[in-house]
Amino acid sequence: MTVAVIQFGGSNCDRDSVRALSHLGIDAERVWYEDGLPTDATGVMLPGGFSYGDYLRAGAMAARTPILDEVREAAADGVPVLGVCNGAQIGCEAGLTPGAFTINESARFQCERVHVRVENADTPWTRAYDEGDVLSLPIAHGEGRFEANDETYDRLVSEDRIFLRYCDEDGAVTDDANPNGSRGNVAGVLGDRETVAVMMPHPERATLPDLDGTDGAGLLRGFESALAVR
Numbered sequence: 001m002t003v004a005v006i007q008f009g010g011s012n013c014d015r016d017s018v019r020a021l022s023h024l025g026i027d028a029e030r031v032w033y034e035d036g037l038p039t040d041a042t043g044v045m046l047p048g049g050f051s052y053g054d055y056l057r058a059g060a061m062a063a064r065t066p067i068l069d070e071v072r073e074a075a076a077d078g079v080p081v082l083g084v085c086n087g088a089q090i091g092c093e094a095g096l097t098p099g100a101f102t103i104n105e106s107a108r109f110q111c112e113r114v115h116v117r118v119e120n121a122d123t124p125w126t127r128a129y130d131e132g133d134v135l136s137l138p139i140a141h142g143e144g145r146f147e148a149n150d151e152t153y154d155r156l157v158s159e160d161r162i163f164l165r166y167c168d169e170d171g172a173v174t175d176d177a178n179p180n181g182s183r184g185n186v187a188g189v190l191g192d193r194e195t196v197a198v199m200m201p202h203p204e205r206a207t208l209p210d211l212d213g214t215d216g217a218g219l220l221r222g223f224e225s226a227l228a229v230r
């Protein structure tokens, strides 16, 4: 399998993502957005960064590039798609996943380690964990506050599509453990298909053993699990 890690102008986590996936034995390559999605891509990763300088809204411009049409088609065809941080913002802007990521409650860029709780272990992205597992992952964003209207949020809850929530180190989902003011402490949500997911914390920065913890590795292994349920 080859995961296409799509690089836009201003992406800055594309190399790290390829490196982390390769470390797990998952073949991955960077694809410049203008070159289009390779027809044999067996996965798509939208990496973190500041695509187009977060101009207008983070992810808004990248979401309107033609390659996103190809990503939407691939996603509808069951190709696994994971958006991380700026990739999560692009995913919501492109309609791959519901809701939106907007300016942190603090109105500041926040770069820190957080804890997230696995809310649903029955997704391709969380199969490596048990429900209730607490993961330590880095965040680095200024626009990571998840927002959704009541109808959308209630649907996400009832369909068990919120797969990660910010929590404290003991797994308690509290306001104090919510780094950015996200509704319901949401850190990761699924699209209409469980093979499509976005998340604000960076699993690729918590995969290589020399980078202080490997709690994120299981999330990236979702590319393998997702293909199995395709």
Ligand SMILES: NC(=O)CC[C@H](N)C(=O)O
Pocket: 047, 048, 049, 050, 051, 054, 058, 084, 085, 086, 087, 109, 140, 141, 142, 143, 144
């Ligand atoms: N690390 C990132 O992907 C940065 C995310 C984003 N552009 C923000 O600051 O909100």
